[in-house]
Amino acid sequence: MNNVNELLRSLKSLSGPFLSFEREELPETPGELFLQWLNLAIENEVKEPHAMTLSTVDADGCPDARVLILKNMIGDSFYFASSVESRKGQQLKCNPKAALTFYWPILGKQIRLRGTVEDMGDEAGAADFRDRSAEARVVALTGNQSRELVREEELEYSLAEQREKISRNPDITTLNWRLYAMNVREAEFWQGDTNRKHTRIQYYWSEGQWNHRRLWP
Ligand SMILES: Cc1cc2nc3c(=O)[nH]c(=O)nc-3n(C[C@H](O)[C@H](O)[C@H](O)COP(=O)(O)O)c2cc1C
Numbered sequence: 001m002n003n004v005n006e007l008l009r010s011l012k013s014l015s016g017p018f019l020s021f022e023r024e025e026l027p028e029t030p031g032e033l034f035l036q037w038l039n040l041a042i043e044n045e046v047k048e049p050h051a052m053t054l055s056t057v058d059a060d061g062c063p064d065a066r067v068l069i070l071k072n073m074i075g076d077s078f079y080f081a082s083s084v085e086s087r088k089g090q091q092l093k094c095n096p097k098a099a100l101t102f103y104w105p106i107l108g109k110q111i112r113l114r115g116t117v118e119d120m121g122d123e124a125g126a127a128d129f130r131d132r133s134a135e136a137r138v139v140a141l142t143g144n145q146s147r148e149l150v151r152e153e154e155l156e157y158s159l160a161e162q163r164e165k166i167s168r169n170p171d172i173t174t175l176n177w178r179l180y181a182m183n184v185r186e187a188e189f190w191q192g193d194t195n196r197k198h199t200r201i202q203y204y205w206s207e208g209q210w211n212h213r214r215l216w217p
Contacts, residue, residue, distance in 0.1 A: 014192045018108035021191035021199040029210050030113070030187035030203040031076055037109060037189065046104045054080060055099040056091040064091060070100075071128065077181040078113060079120075081128045084178045086145035092117050098182055108192030115184040126173040138162045143176045188215070 027033050041049035048069075055065040066088065072079040078100055083089055092098065096118065102111040119125075129140060141162035142155070149155055165172055187203040200215040
């Protein structure tokens with residue numbers, strides 16, 4: 001075996017201890033269970049519990065994924081914000097089907113969500129933009145997310161330009177910054193077990209309502 005394999009085998013995963021999944025009183029909707037788990041993550045000081053992986057597919061059907069921040073959750077909708085010109089923005093335009101994944105290692109919890117993403121429109125994008133920190137607004141205003149950056153000076157020049165624009169017009173926004181909502185139609189709550197007898201509960205939308213079932217580990 002090579003060294004990388006040995007190195008990886010020496011690392012622990014799912015070492016726990018973890019709480020068991022209380023399956024007796026499952027809420028009716030995945031949104032409610034998500035909130036329960038999120039609160040648990042916050043109580044247990046999980047770092048950045050609102051960081052999640054957004055998976056999309058490109059025009060050729062090739063998957064792509066990156067980490068984003070969850071901005072809101074209302075009912076079955078999970079919100080995130082990004083640039084429409086970015087790679088993910090273009091992919092979502094072409095195919096709005098997506099997935100979101102959370103993993104909180106100290107709790108041994110994974111949440112998987114699948115659904116369809118909608119652009120919430122100009123005003124919602126502008127409102128999210130206005131909520132961003134000054135430097136986050138500066139970077140978003142450059143508007144080139146995911147394009148090739150050839151020279152450092154180009155970035156510095158653009159950042160200075162955007163800072164100047166904001167100082168002249170503090171209310172400036174950009175149509176490039178969008179708020180997206182993924183309407184969830186399938187969700188899985190996975191509680192890891194140190195003995196690998198993991199508990200998985202899947203919520204699925206059928207005939208206009210949420211149902212749930214247990215999955216084999
Ligand atoms: C913890 C964390 C949070 C992030 N939050 C965001 C975010 O809310 N919006 C965003 O556009 N990019 C965010 N990023 C950067 C993305 O992962 C990604 O690099 C960027 O959006 C470009 O992705 P794309 O080329 O697939 O479009 C975050 C990265 C990390 C590691």
